[in-house]
Amino acid sequence: MADDTPKRVRTRHFARAKQSGIKITGLTSYDQLTASIFDGAGIDFLLVGDSAGNTVFGYDTTLPVTVDHLIPLTRAVAGAVKRALVVADMPFGSYEIGPDDALRTAFRFMKEAGAHAVKLEGGVRSAPQIERIVSAGIPVMGHIGFTPQSEHGLGGHIIQGRGEGAQALVDDALAVQQAGAFAVVLEMVPSAIAERVTAALDIPTIGIGAGPHVDGQILVWTDWAGLTTGRIPKFVKKYADLHSTLTSAATEYIADIGSGSYPAPEHEYGD
Numbered sequence: 386m387a388d389d390t391p392k393r394v395r396t397r398h399f400a401r402a403k404q405s406g407i408k409i410t411g412l413t414s415y416d417q418l419t420a421s422i423f424d425g426a427g428i429d430f431l432l433v434g435d436s437a438g439n440t441v442f443g444y445d446t447t448l449p450v451t452v453d454h455l456i457p458l459t460r461a462v463a464g465a466v467k468r469a470l471v472v473a474d475m476p477f478g479s480y481e482i483g484p485d486d487a488l489r490t491a492f493r494f495m496k497e498a499g500a501h502a503v504k505l506e507g508g509v510r511s512a513p514q515i516e517r518i519v520s521a522g523i524p525v526m527g528h529i530g531f532t533p534q535s536e537h538g539l540g541g542h543i544i545q546g547r548g549e550g551a552q553a554l555v556d557d558a559l560a561v562q563q564a565g566a567f568a569v570v571l572e573m574v575p576s577a578i579a580e581r582v583t584a585a586l587d588i589p590t591i592g593i594g595a596g597p598h599v600d601g602q603i604l605v606w607t608d609w610a611g612l613t614t615g616r617i618p619k620f621v622k623k624y625a626d627l628h629s630t631l632t633s634a635a636t637e638y639i640a641d642i643g644s645g646s647y648p649a650p651e652h653e654y655g656d
């Protein structure tokens with residue numbers, strides 16, 4: 386929304402951005418320092434993703450993440466931003482049992498963490514949950530395509546929406562919209578299918594591995610900044626190389642302490 390800068394981003398600005406063809410920008414964040422940096426740079430929304438399971442807590446998947454893990458992270462992010470919309474991710478097991486269960490979780494993120502919206506995974510299957518949360522006045526971002534919380538059910542990190550899956554993806558997107566979501570994440574979907582979904586919807590689509598023909602983009606900040614090591618998805622563009630920067634800094638620090646060149650006189654207190 387670079388050309389249309391509201392004081393505080395609200396869900397209506399997402400709708401306006403889609404209507405006027407202005408791209409929506411998002412990153413994940415899990416702490417107040419990055420939240421404040423990204424917010425100051427003009428990011429439109431920050432997602433306190435359950436990807437914190439991998440990036441913060443060191444799990445192999447997002448499945449072990451709980452609401453109690455994400456509440457303090459969301460509070461830190463929401464407390465740091467002045468402009469960006471803060472979306473809290475509803476973790477696996479916190480909404481699937483039914484709409485009441487989902488609403489209870491959403492209440493926690495709004496009351497205890499100061500989130501501005503929540504996100505949950507699933508299209509047709511999660512529509513009743515989305516509807517219930519929205520009816521309580523809480524904005525919901527949907528998430529379809531590859532949904533990491535279902536990675537075992539989906540058989541791994543597999544691109545979604547190919548072949549006959551394309552119509553199911555459109556049906557999921559329409560169900561999320563019909564249930565009242567203000568936007569929907571499309572993860573790991575062929576570009577042509579993402580374009581089709583985007584054209585079929587009035588609400589904006591936010592892509593992650595969904596190509597350019599969507600209404601906005603999000604990336605996991607540690608991938609985007611080159612901090613993550615190991616397998617990085619093909620769709621990630623690294624905008625920095627923080628892993629090398631921090632490794633060099635730590636190596637130099639260790640050497641300086643060993644050689645006695647740190648602390649130097651300018652780092653000492655006098656009498």
Ligand code: KIV
Nearest residue numbers: 413434435436474570
């Ligand atoms: O948890 C997360 O970071 C996400 C993004 C991949 C969209 O859900």
